Amino acid sequence: MNRFQVDKLKSGMRFSKPVYIDQNNMLVGANVAIREGDIKRLLKWGIREILSEGFPVDDIQATISAIKDDGTDLGQIFSDYNKLIAMREEIEKVHLDAYNAVLKAHNSIRANRLFATSDLERAVEGIINILNKNRNAFLFMYNDFKEWDPLALHAANTTYYALLIGMRMKYTKPKLVELALGTLMINSGMTQIPVYITHKQTQLSDHELNQVKTHPILGYQAMKKLGNFSEKSCVIVLQHHEQYDGNGYPRGLKGMEIDEGARIATIADNYEAVLEGRSYREKQFFYQSMKQLVGLGARKFDTVLLKAFISLMSVYPIGSIVELNKGGIGLVIGSNPHKPMRPIVKMIMTESKQTVRDLVIVNLATDQSLFISRILDEKESGITMNDAL
Numbered sequence: 001m002n003r004f005q006v007d008k009l010k011s012g013m014r015f016s017k018p019v020y021i022d023q024n025n026m027l028v029g030a031n032v033a034i035r036e037g038d039i040k041r042l043l044k045w046g047i048r049e050i051l052s053e054g055f056p057v058d059d060i061q062a063t064i065s066a067i068k069d070d071g072t073d074l075g076q077i078f079s080d081y082n083k084l085i086a087m088r089e090e091i092e093k094v095h096l097d098a099y100n101a102v103l104k105a106h107n108s109i110r111a112n113r114l115f116a117t118s119d120l121e122r123a124v125e126g127i128i129n130i131l132n133k134n135r136n137a138f139l140f141m142y143n144d145f146k147e148w149d150p151l152a153l154h155a156a157n158t159t160y161y162a163l164l165i166g167m168r169m170k171y172t173k174p175k176l177v178e179l180a181l182g183t184l185m186i187n188s189g190m191t192q193i194p195v196y197i198t199h200k201q202t203q204l205s206d207h208e209l210n211q212v213k214t215h216p217i218l219g220y221q222a223m224k225k226l227g228n229f230s231e232k233s234c235v236i237v238l239q240h241h242e243q244y245d246g247n248g249y250p251r252g253l254k255g256m257e258i259d260e261g262a263r264i265a266t267i268a269d270n271y272e273a274v275l276e277g278r279s280y281r282e283k284q285f286f287y288q289s290m291k292q293l294v295g296l297g298a299r300k301f302d303t304v305l306l307k308a309f310i311s312l313m314s315v316y317p318i319g320s321i322v323e324l325n326k327g328g329i330g331l332v333i334g335s336n337p338h339k340p341m342r343p344i345v346k347m348i349m350t351e352s353k354q355t356v357r358d359l360v361i362v363n364l365a366t367d368q369s370l371f372i373s374r375i376l377d378e379k380e381s382g383i384t385m386n387d388a389l
């Protein structure tokens with residue numbers, strides 16, 4: 001066993017083999033990051049050294065060999081996953097900046113005050129940058145945000161999904177920016193609807209519903225009057241409740257009459273809306289949201305764009321906690337675009353319900369003996385997505 005001094009450990013450090021406190025007690029498994037809290041606890045307990053047969057791992061590639069698989073894309077998935085975890089702080093900052101930029105724009109509209117789009121543009125730059133590095137960055141959007149303004153939060157979150165679809169459709173950077181500026185402002189018209197309606201817990205009356213239905217027009221007008229957005233970004237807001245079958249509002253446009261950006265925005269908006277407005281625990285129902293989206297499918301959405309989104313997220317969306325047929329529990333961390341029923345899963349619990357501390361990733365597309373038997377919610381599994389990450 002090699003010995004390592006506790007005061008030399010850094011948060012996020014990983015070892016190639018499990019790390020032990022003593023002969024009997026493991027601190028973390030191989031390739032599992034040591035957390036700040038672990039180090040503090042060791043120091044508090046007066047433990048000066050830890051033991052491991054391995055060494056600190058700073059080269060992700062070096063650890064890939066530890067994974068047993070057919071070697072398809074698993075190395076990449078593993079590397080992406082490690083990068084995602086390492087990017088957590090950066091991702092959370094970008095998300096908060098986007099949220100704040102939306103909040104500021106909403107407040108300007110409430111006050112009927114002119115506003116610059118520079119904060120929103122910076123936010124979009126940040127999101128595009130982070131999604132280019134790792135398209136699963138949205139997993140960190142679902143932290144504890146009870147105090148956050150739901151209107152601004154929804155707009156920020158919707159923008160991530162809209163950008164992912166835009167990227168899938170090979171949009172150029174200027175097109176992505178226009179799309180994202182639209183989705184950041186998606187429900188800005190709601191700032192003009194009386195609060196008693198937007199906060200009403202019971203069913204809205206016809207009159208109240210009609211008022212809500214004016215929010216795309218109100219948002220469009222506010223963007224024109226108070227901001228300096230392109231027409232394209234404003235149209236996304238104006239048309240984000242139009243439906244492919246013509247049953248949407250405000251104009252009842254059909255199919256290709258609806259701007260493509262708005263057709264993307266409506267998919268992202270609907271997907272996020274199902275995750276929204278609930279307690280923190282209930283926000284984790286990615287699968288329910290995808291199921292609903294697929295159910296509404298051809299009627300409400302452009303199916304080409306919807307398929308692009310499903311191929312990105314898989315039928316069991318990234319972030320879902322799933323049970324496998326043999327009893328193990330895992331977190332979906334990647335999709336196989338051509339096999340949306342068979343995503344890539346990071347194992348959380350073994351078949352005998354022991355916590356998996358090492359980083360074990362299973363690719364259901366290549367491991368034919370395993371399949372998803374059901375989706376679990378956090379209450380049932382006792383695991384939060386944040387723990388699972």
Ligand SMILES: [Fe+2]
Pocket residue numbers: 186187215240241
């Ligand atoms: Fe809306």
